[in-house]
Structure formats: structure tokens, C-alpha cells
Amino acid sequence: MFQNNISHQHIVIVDYDERWNESFQVESDKLKTLLSDLLIQTHHIGSTSVTGLAAKPVIDLLLEVTDVSAIDKIQTTITESGYQFWGEYGLAGRRFLTKGTDPRTHNIHCYDTGNTEVDRHLAFRDYLRTHPGVASEYEDLKKKLAANCNHNIEKYCQGKDAFIKHHQEHALKYIASLQEESTGE
Numbered sequence: 001m002f003q004n005n006i007s008h009q010h011i012v013i014v015d016y017d018e019r020w021n022e023s024f025q026v027e028s029d030k031l032k033t034l035l036s037d038l039l040i041q042t043h044h045i046g047s048t049s050v051t052g053l054a055a056k057p058v059i060d061l062l063l064e065v066t067d068v069s070a071i072d073k074i075q076t077t078i079t080e081s082g083y084q085f086w087g088e089y090g091l092a093g094r095r096f097l098t099k100g101t102d103p104r105t106h107n108i109h110c111y112d113t114g115n116t117e118v119d120r121h122l123a124f125r126d127y128l129r130t131h132p133g134v135a136s137e138y139e140d141l142k143k144k145l146a147a148n149c150n151h152n153i154e155k156y157c158q159g160k161d162a163f164i165k166h167h168q169e170h171a172l173k174y175i176a177s178l179q180e181e182s183t184g185e
Contacts, residue, residue: 009153010103011146013054013139020048023059027099027106031063034081038071040064040113045121047142050128054139056146059106062121064113071095071110083108093117119175120168127171134167 024044032039046060047053065071071078072095075085082099089096093115097108111118128135138160145159 009151011056011149011151011153011156013143013146014057015054016050016052017048017057020044020055020057020059023105024049024061027059027061027108030081031061031108034077035063035065035071035074038065038067040066043118043122043125045109045125046107047128047138049125050135052132053128053135054143056142058104061106061108062118063108063110064115064118065110066113068093068095068110068112068115091117120172123171123175124164124168127167127174130174138163138167 021044028042028044031042041064043049043062043064044059045062046058047055048057048059072087078085078097083097084099084101086096086098088094093111094117095110097106097110098104099106099108109117109121128138141160141163145156149155149159
């Protein structure tokens, strides 16, 4: 799943910090400048995007772009701007960038607009935002995993996988039902 050179990180879960939204906005603005012709929209995803949810203090951004493969052509510009470029990093159709090392500060997930992964990420985020009980369960799980995974990010992510997949299913159905209600179908 993860390449060895980033699989061991100091994993700490901290209380929600209102500055995470500002950090997202600052980074989003930088990426808009860097990817100006490619970028369609940026989204704040992950636990730092859910008000009140404890999280690893790493801001996750999801970028919808016109052509994800075009990011490969500006890899040098990306790295010169302070980002690490990881290519698809295990997920076809994605380009993964990171910023900061020990500690990492940002994860950037780039997808073509319309990619189903965009909907999946946004649905899970919105579900956590509107279902505080589920968000609380998720927080408890993350704290338990962080305490027991010995700073192995792969083990930490694998420990969250079943929970995320289960609730993503519900999240996608929930979002679909909201869309049906709004269109009157």
C-alpha cells in the first residue's frame, strides 16, 4: 500500500483546531496559482475538515483537475514549489502530493473532475459532518489505532479501512437521498 520511505510517521491525534480551515485555504490558494490552467476546484477533506473531530494535524486537500495526467508534466515545478510528488501512489487515476516532512503538513489528492473517488471522498466528509455519532466512533477508532500502531502509517490506515468502507456505503446512499429530495424525485 505505502512505499517504505513514508510508511513510518509520528502518528498523533490532536483535538480539533479551528486553524485547520485557514491552513486549507492558504494551501488551496497556493495550489490555484501553481495549477492554474488545470485546477477546477479544491475541497477540504479528511478529518481536519470536520468541525470538532480530533485528527492527525495533516490537512487533506482534494483537487479536481481537467487532466490528472498533465500533472506529471509539471512534476519539476511541483517539487520546486515545496511538494513531494508520489505519482498515483497505489490508486489509478490519482496523483498524490505531500508537503512537509517530519511532520508532514498536507496531503493533496488530485483527480479528474467526475472521477468517482471525488464523490466518495466528499460523501464521507459530509456524512461525518452531519452524523456526530459516527464521527465520534471514528475519532475513538483513530485514537486507539494511533496508540497501538507503533507509528506505522500503513497499519494505521488499514485499521481504519473497514470502518471507512462501511460508512462510505451509507454516506453515498445518504447523499443520493438528499439529492433526490432536492430535485423532488
